[in-house]
Amino acid sequence: MNTYLGANNIVSPLGFSTSQNFDALMRGKVGVAKQRFPFSESVFCCAKIEETFLNNAFSVIANNNFYTHLEKMCILSILDVVQQSGVDFKKKENLLVISTTKGNIDILEGAYKDIDPNRAYLSAFAKTVGDYFGCINTPVVVSNACISGLLAIIIGKRLIENGNYKNVIVCGADIVSEFTLSGFKSFNALSDESSKPFDKNRVGINLGEAASSILLSADKISSVKIAAGSSANDANHISGPSRNGDGLFQAVTNTLDDSGYKKVDYISAHGTATEFNDEMESIAFSRAQLEHVPLNSLKGYYGHTLGAAGVLESVIAIQSMLSNTVIQSMGFEEQGTSQRLNVISRTESKVINSCLKTASGFGGCNAAALFEKI
Amino acid sequence: MEATIVSSCKIKNNAVWVNGIEMKVDKSSDPVLFLTDLYKHINLSYPKFFKMDSLCKLGVLAAELAIRNNSQFENYQKEKVAIIFSNHASSIETDRNHVKTIADKSQYFPSPAIFVYTLPNIVIGEIAIKHKLTGENAFFVTEKFDEKLMHTYVSLALQSNHTTAAICGWVNVDGNDFEAVVYCVEKTKFNQDKEGFNKLHHPEVIQQLYN
Amino acid sequence: MEELIENLKKQIIEQLNLAEVNLEDIDPAAPLFGGGLGLDSIDALELIVLLEKYYGIKIQDPKDAKNIFASIQSMADYISANKK
Numbered sequence: 001m002n003t004y005l006g007a008n009n010i011v012s013p014l015g016f017s018t019s020q021n022f023d024a025l026m027r028g029k030v031g032v033a034k035q036r037f038p039f040s041e042s043v044f045c046c047a048k049i050e051e052t053f054l055n056n057a058f059s060v061i062a063n064n065n066f067y068t069h070l071e072k073m074c075i076l077s078i079l080d081v082v083q084q085s086g087v088d089f090k091k092k093e094n095l096l097v098i099s100t101t102k103g104n105i106d107i108l109e110g111a112y113k114d115i116d117p118n119r120a121y122l123s124a125f126a127k128t129v130g131d132y133f134g135c136i137n138t139p140v141v142v143s144n145a146c147i148s149g150l151l152a153i154i155i156g157k158r159l160i161e162n163g164n165y166k167n168v169i170v171c172g173a174d175i176v177s178e179f180t181l182s183g184f185k186s187f188n189a190l191s192d193e194s195s196k197p198f199d200k201n202r203v204g205i206n207l208g209e210a211a212s213s214i215l216l217s218a219d220k221i222s223s224v225k226i227a228a229g230s231s232a233n234d235a236n237h238i239s240g241p242s243r244n245g246d247g248l249f250q251a252v253t254n255t256l257d258d259s260g261y262k263k264v265d266y267i268s269a270h271g272t273a274t275e276f277n278d279e280m281e282s283i284a285f286s287r288a289q290l291e292h293v294p295l296n297s298l299k300g301y302y303g304h305t306l307g308a309a310g311v312l313e314s315v316i317a318i319q320s321m322l323s324n325t326v327i328q329s330m331g332f333e334e335q336g337t338s339q340r341l342n343v344i345s346r347t348e349s350k351v352i353n354s355c356l357k358t359a360s361g362f363g364g365c366n367a368a369a370l371f372e373k374i
Numbered sequence: 375m376e377a378t379i380v381s382s383c384k385i386k387n388n389a390v391w392v393n394g395i396e397m398k399v400d401k402s403s404d405p406v407l408f409l410t411d412l413y414k415h416i417n418l419s420y421p422k423f424f425k426m427d428s429l430c431k432l433g434v435l436a437a438e439l440a441i442r443n444n445s446q447f448e449n450y451q452k453e454k455v456a457i458i459f460s461n462h463a464s465s466i467e468t469d470r471n472h473v474k475t476i477a478d479k480s481q482y483f484p485s486p487a488i489f490v491y492t493l494p495n496i497v498i499g500e501i502a503i504k505h506k507l508t509g510e511n512a513f514f515v516t517e518k519f520d521e522k523l524m525h526t527y528v529s530l531a532l533q534s535n536h537t538t539a540a541i542c543g544w545v546n547v548d549g550n551d552f553e554a555v556v557y558c559v560e561k562t563k564f565n566q567d568k569e570g571f572n573k574l575h576h577p578e579v580i581q582q583l584y585n
Numbered sequence: 586m587e588e589l590i591e592n593l594k595k596q597i598i599e600q601l602n603l604a605e606v607n608l609e610d611i612d613p614a615a616p617l618f619g620g621g622l623g624l625d626s627i628d629a630l631e632l633i634v635l636l637e638k639y640y641g642i643k644i645q646d647p648k649d650a651k652n653i654f655a656s657i658q659s660m661a662d663y664i665s666a667n668k669k
Contacts, residue, residue, distance in 0.1 A: 039476070101493060103464070108473045122464050123517040140523065141515040143464055144495045151512060158530040179469070182476045183489035187630060188647055230536060231510045233457070233502040239490045240626050250453060250508060254536045362490065363499030365511050410604075421623055424604035483638045486630035487601070 003157040005214060005371065006221035007084035008315040011077045012210040012302055013047045016057055022319045025327050026347060030301045032194050032206045039178045042185070045193055047208030047303040048176045049073065067128070068104045068115055073211035074129045074173045081169055081213045082133065085221070089135040093166040095159065096139040098126045098173070099152035100307035103143075105179045129171075137165075146270070146361030147231065148172065149212070149310025154229035154369055156216040166218050172311030173211035180207055180306070187239070189274055195304075197271030197297035197329060198278050198343050200336030205272050208303025212312035224318050227354075228258035229369035239362050241276045245284030247366040248358060252288045255356070255368040264293050264370070265352045266326060268317040270359045271297020272304050273331065277360065282337030290356070296344045300330025310359045310367070321352045321373055375529040377575035378564045381444035382557035382583050383436045385412075392439050393571040394583075405552040409435060416442075425487065426500060427468045428552065433459070433497035433545040434504060436554040440541065441505060444558045445570065456510035456531045456540040457498045460524060463548035464494045464515050497545055509537055519544050519555075521580040529575070532561045544584065555584045589661045597657070600635050601628050613657040629654060636660075642667050 009017060013031035014024040024031075031047035055064045058072045061079065078096070081087070087094050100122060106112070107120040118124045122141045130139040142152040149172035156168035174180075184190050184205060191204035215221070232254065234247035242248070256264070267290060269281055278297075285291050298313050305312055320327060328347045335341070355371045383392050388408045390397040399415050402408040409431045413423055418438060423431060441447050468491040475484045490496065495513040502508065510531055514523060528540050543556035557580070564574040573579045594611050597603070603622060611622070617632075618624050632654050636642045642664065644650055653663045 039479070102469075105469065108466075108469055120466065120469075121462065122515040123462060126515075127517070138517070142512065143493070143515050144498075144511060144513045145493045155512065155527065158533075159526070162526075162530055162533075164526060178476060179472065179492075182482075182484040183472060183486075183492065186484040186486045186489055186634065188633075230534065231512070232453070233499065233508050233511050235452075235502040235506050235508045237625065238496050238499045238503070238627075239486075247508060254534075258534070258536075361495075362493055363495040363511075364502055365495060365499070421603070421605055424602045425627075483634055485634055486627050490627055 001161045001218065002225045003160045004217050004219065004221050005224045005226060005318055006217055007081045008214040008318065009077045009080035010210060010212045010312055010315055011073045012312070013049050014301065016076060017080060018315055018319060022316065025301060025316065028328065030194065030330060031208060032303045037178065043192065044181055045191060045206045046176050047206065049209055065114060068112060068119065069106065070104050070173055070175045071125065071128055074098070074171050075132050077211040077213040078129070078133065078169060078171050081215050085215050087167050087169060087215060089133040092136060095137050095165045095168045096130055096133065096135050097142060097152045097156050097168055097170045098129065098139050099142045099148035099170065099311065100173050101143060101145060101148060102174055102177065102180060102306070106175060106177050109178055145363050145365055146306055146309060147359040147365045147367040148307040149312070150314065150357060150359040150367040150369055151231055151310065153216065153226065153310065153314060154231065154367065157226045157229060160216055160218050168216045169213055170216060170311055171211060171213040172308040174209060174306035174308050176207050176209040191273060194331055195273035195299055196331035197273040197299050198336060198341060199332045200334040202273040202275065202278060202336055204274050206299070206303035208305045210302060210305040210308040210312050212308050212315050214311060214315055223373055224321055224371055225374055227261055227370040227372040228255045229367070230254040230258065231365060231367040234364035234366065236364055238364065241280035241360060245280045245287060247364060248281060248284035248360055249287045251366040251368040252284060252356065252358065255370050259370045261354055261370060261372055264290055264354055264356045266320065266355045267293050267295040268313050268355055268357045269295050269297050271299055273299055279337050282339035282341050285341060286339035291339055292342050294326050294342050294344050294350065296327055296329035314357050317355045317357055318371060321355055321371065324349055324351050326350045326352065375532045375561065376563050377529065377532055377559050378562050379573040379575050379579060380446060380558050380560050381440050381571055382555065383439035384583065385432060385436050385552065385554040392443050405550055420504065427491035429465060429467065429545060429547045430491065430497045430500045432547060432552055432554045434500050436543065436545065436556040437501045437541055440556040440558050446560065450539050452506045453508045454536060454538040455507045456537045457501055457507060458512045458528050458531060458540055458542045459498055460514040460516055460520065460544055461494060461546040462515065462517060463546055465492050467547050468492050501541065507541070519584050521577040521584065525575065525577040525580055528559055557583055586661060586665065589664060590657055593657055593660055596635055596639055600631055611657060615656060617654050617656055640664050640668055
């Protein structure tokens with residue numbers, strides 16, 4: 001039994017479809033920019049979707065006033081996948097899985113007058129999105145910090161291969177809010193400039209917002225399958241990455257072990273551009289003897305999109321595989337980790353038959369999945 | 375995947391049940407004080423406990439009691455123990471506390487020690503750290519306790535060669551509503567003649583642990 | 586200075602939730618980190634907030650934090666020198 005990765009979408013500052021986003025990356029366009037917010041005198045470098053763009057796109061399908069910023073992003077993203085694939089959520093065999101860290105967190109900040117405040121609860125948010133599509137199965141919500149998106153894909157694969165569902169659409173989504181900006185700032189984790197994953201001069205994260213969706217199916221709907229996936233915990237610290245990369249190493253080796261596949265052509269890494277995260281990843285990849293594999297982080301384009309990241313970065317990885325193109329790791333200039341990595345310095349053609357996608361997050365969690373061309 | 379539930383702990387309405395039997399504890403009216411009292415009552419010595427938010431305190435205590443009352447726990451390979459949790463309110467209580475720190479522009483002091491707990495899976499991290507469990511993780515958010523989802527996904531996780539046991543449960547904090555059910559599941563065929571707490575891993579049984 | 590040190594102790598116990606630590610347990614000259622208090626990286630960030638909240642002092646370069654937070658005494662010295 002296999003799980004195939006089919007129709008997909010990205011709603012981000014770089015566009016509202018996968019092709020718009022991938023074209024932007026090919027041209028080296030970035031979504032992060034310096035922005036001011038009413039709540040602070042500081043300038044934040046982050047990737048935010050223009051409200052007017054979003055509302056213009058959304059007004060074609062429904063009333064903007066009935067939905068939150070995040071719900072609109074999710075509905076647009078899932079709708080694109082539904083329209084491409086014809087998956088009908090009114091059928092028992094189809095499931096919607098939503099991955100998010102903070103959901104409609106702007107409700108707690110008092111951003112809306114006419115939205116039911118209960119939609120700050122993730123299940124109510126998911127139900128609102130699910131109801132738009134008439135979902136007969138209650139959408140499943142995965143909220144596992146920054147590995148949420150990749151973990152949701154792994155969960156979808158397991159449900160399909162066990163015969164619980166035929167199709168699973170995974171939608172990962174989070175917004176940039178005062179909540180997360182102020183929190184990460186208090187952690188001293190934000191960069192005032194564009195972030196520089198794996199670079200010697202990296203100083204921290206840019207936050208970003210996005211919704212990204214992908215169809216997982218038991219049917220052979222594409223030439224890319226998920227060969228394996230797993231997660232592991234560092235059991236070390238709730239916010240500091242493991243110094244020796246234990247959890248990520250375990251997730252990667254278990255995934256490669258399960259896949260039976262011996263060669264990794266490309267790694268789509270987590271690469272948040274904090275000092276400790278990128279260092280941890282370099283140690284884990286080196287321990288797994290993958291330091292020579294071409295690797296990138298997409299955080300230089302999108303910022304860290306939290307619950308969306310694992311899905312968005314998987315979608316780009318699959319697009320890279322299908323077009324045999326490796327994308328430049330934006331912001332990287334000089335080796336900046338103790339273990340030397342093969343960071344992709346320019347966008348170019350390269351045959352990619354397999355891709356290892358990884359993610360790590362607060363709570364010591366790590367996830368890895370191997371995508372393989374058949 | 376046939377599996378066996380080998381221990382459980384429920385904490386609700388300032389009362390505690392371990393393997394289905396109610397523990398004698400002083401009932402404080404305040405749920406946060408109750409957790410501190412319970413911490414002392416079970417002679418836990420773990421200073422980090424006092425740094426945790428209520429969700430983590432509740433989850434760590436329930437997991438502690440479920441693990442202590444699982445006689446096989448010491449024999450598990452710690453990298454093969456998964457932690458799979460769910461709840462309804464995510465981290466909303468701590469989210470509200472973080473919002474309070476940024477509500478007043480003249481008193482704008484977002485606290486890293488609060489912000490770090492604004493994710494529901496931090497409770498998984500705290501339990502993983504306390505018991506050195508490095509296996510798989512997942513945190514689901516559902517409208518109410520979903521024994522079918524928990525049963526399905528825990529069974530799927532146990533199908534992996536890399537997982538032999540799982541600490542599972544529901545840990546929810548919303549206002550003054552505190553509710554936790556944590557249970558240990560082993561990848562062993564259910565044997566009804568086995569002594570001690572020993573139940574088939576099945577949605578109906580899981581529902582009974584919760585009720 | 587005595588008073589400042591006592592206040593700092595109280596504020597640290599409260600802000601860092603050191604529930605099982607008593608005022609007299611803290612030696613102002615002893616290392617704050619790596620010692621008996623069991624403080625970690627989040628506590629270090631929380632001390633930066635503490636300085637700002639109670640003393641209006643913003644640490645401009647996070648790299649200075651290590652020296653400032655070496656001990657209660659060093660914190661008190663820094664506060665005395667920088668308090669507005």
